[in-house]
């Protein structure tokens with residue numbers, strides 16, 4: 001079973017001109033372990049969410065076993081059941097009242113027998129909870145961060161999906177837990193799918209992987225075996241990834257000790273073997289510079305594994321340097337004499353084709369090193385030794401067809417640098433014009449429009465009052481407008497219930513009782529509640545166009561005149577601004593829960609939707625988030641006051657401009673017109 005992405009592109013939800021993923025053409029073959037690496041913000045999590053059927057591509061298509069994943073904005077549950085995603089932060093995916101409920105929520109879509117469920121929970125706990133902290137009745141929120149990460153992994157592993165997609169699985173985990181996870185991945189057979197792991201932890205995962213996809217600015221910058229990618233350290237560095245420790249140590253060894261070993265010895269054991277072999281070759285060639293090299297190596301604080309590997313061979317080496325006389329010693333030439341030993345030149349040439357080549361190129365690379373025609377010794381990059389050191393599944397790349405081809409992106413370090421600068425520019429949030437307006441002007445506009453709306457007693461007046469409010473949303477990101485529609489939709493349900501109750505007439509005479517509906521009273525209620533709806537929409541506009549700090553300052557400024565007459569306005573300002581701040585928070589929490597329901601509950605829903613039956617479960621995490629946020633805000637407020645400057649006095653941060661005067665004047669004109677209208 002394969003996952004295939006064909007020309008997949010994903011736009012930022014709030015800015016369709018910003019591409020989070022560009023032209024992704026990737027095939028992940030079954031049995032494979034693929035790493036997604038890249039600078040922070042390069043698109044790893046987004047790609048994982050696309051693979052998991054959580055984010056729908058804006059263009060292109062994704063196939064699971066050649067079946068299109070998305071159909072009319074949804075993914076079929078049968079496909080979702082084959083995909084398991086662990087999120088970057090465990091708190092993004094845990095929500096239940098107890099550890100047991102977490103497991104049951106993940107396993108429910110699989111409709112297992114009670115015994116099988118029990119067996120899987122026990123097996124997962126045995127793997128991920130060696131200390132026995134997962135008491136079934138315990139709240140997941142009482143676990144430490146690392147324990148939460150283990151629980152998140154345990155619930156996903158218990159579901160045993162074909163494809164395990166893990167976002168930074170080792171973040172916040174101690175070494176022992178990382179070791180447990182690696183053992184589990186190595187041990188598990190995965191005939192139907194594979195692993196895709198987004199990570200910055202190259203040391204841990206490179207030795208395990210079959211394939212590494214390097215992302216930069218939302219595009220594939222390099223794609224190949226771990227060894228092939230390590231042989232192009234400049235690509236990794238240009239993509240902002242950094243090098244695994246072994247590759248760094250190999251560079252240091254060459255720089256300081258003049259000892260060349262391949263940069264793709266991915267484990268300490270392989271690196272040590274390569275160093276020992278290089279030293280043996282040098283000794284046998286009569287080279288004499290080793291003691292000096294070793295002293296330099298030790299003085300430079302090189303990794304202890306390198307020093308240990310050099311150990312006795314170094315002491316036995318002759319004192320005088322000698323040119324590499326035999327072909328077997330070619331790899332031991334000092335860097336100054338030969339910047340790249342012959343095998344490295346060969347590799348560089350092969351991998352220089354990487355961007356436009358198929359993954360076959362990367363498979364070919366290790367073989368090229370061992371080619372009999374190669375002037376270098378086979379011990380430089382022991383491809384045969386690779387498999388003996390780290391047994392792994394047959395490389396999925398060996399069967400990669402044209403669909404696995406990499407996009408013909410220019411991945412020279414220079415262009416990657418340019419791509420990351422471009423990506424940073426793209427990442428700047430779109431500045432809606434309203435964000436630049438002084439919050440005091442927005443407060444005044446808001447108050448004027450709300451009072452004008454409340455003055456209206458007829459539908460025409462209310463419709464006229466709605467016009468300036470709705471005009472305020474022009475130019476705001478689509479995501480914000482969608483959020484507003486959601487708020488309004490919930491309010492409309494409240495309206496329908498209110499109107500139905502207001503119009504309902506129950507009379508008990510004559511007996512038993514008669515049921516009627518007073519349309520006039522219902523119509524009055526519709527008008528009243530619609531006025532309220534307009535106030536809510538205006539409040540939402542104000543909240544989404546005003547950063548929190550500005551809102552508090554603006555409100556403080558409005559209220560400071562009351563303060564002069566000894567009215568305590570600080571707490572009022574805080575309370576009002578918190579209410580505004582919580583609206584977007586609730587929307588965000590809703591989005592998070594929708595993601596959990598689709599990823600863990602395997603619900604075939606459109607992004608942003610939540611099943612009715614999951615709503616009770618949403619209440620607890622929502623309240624918790626609100627409490628956390630409130631606590632954070634309280635602390636921030638306290639800190640701000642520590643300088644002895646109350647919030648309401650921060651007027652100097654605000655800057656009144658001509659556009660603010662125009663905004664207030666426009667509000668005054670609207671207010672006067674609407675007030676006249678309401679009096680007709």
Ligand SMILES: Nc1ncnc2c1ncn2[C@@H]1O[C@H](COP(=O)(O)OP(=O)(O)OP(=O)(O)O)[C@@H](O)[C@H]1O
Pocket residue numbers: 012013014020038039040041042043044045046047088198427
């Ligand atoms: N909902 C969103 N709206 C706008 N931009 C977004 C959204 N989600 C992600 N992005 C942007 O998309 C880019 C890729 O984000 P993503 O989380 O995929 O990166 P990443 O490689 O996983 O980063 P990290 O290593 O820090 O987790 C970032 O620039 C991020 O700011």
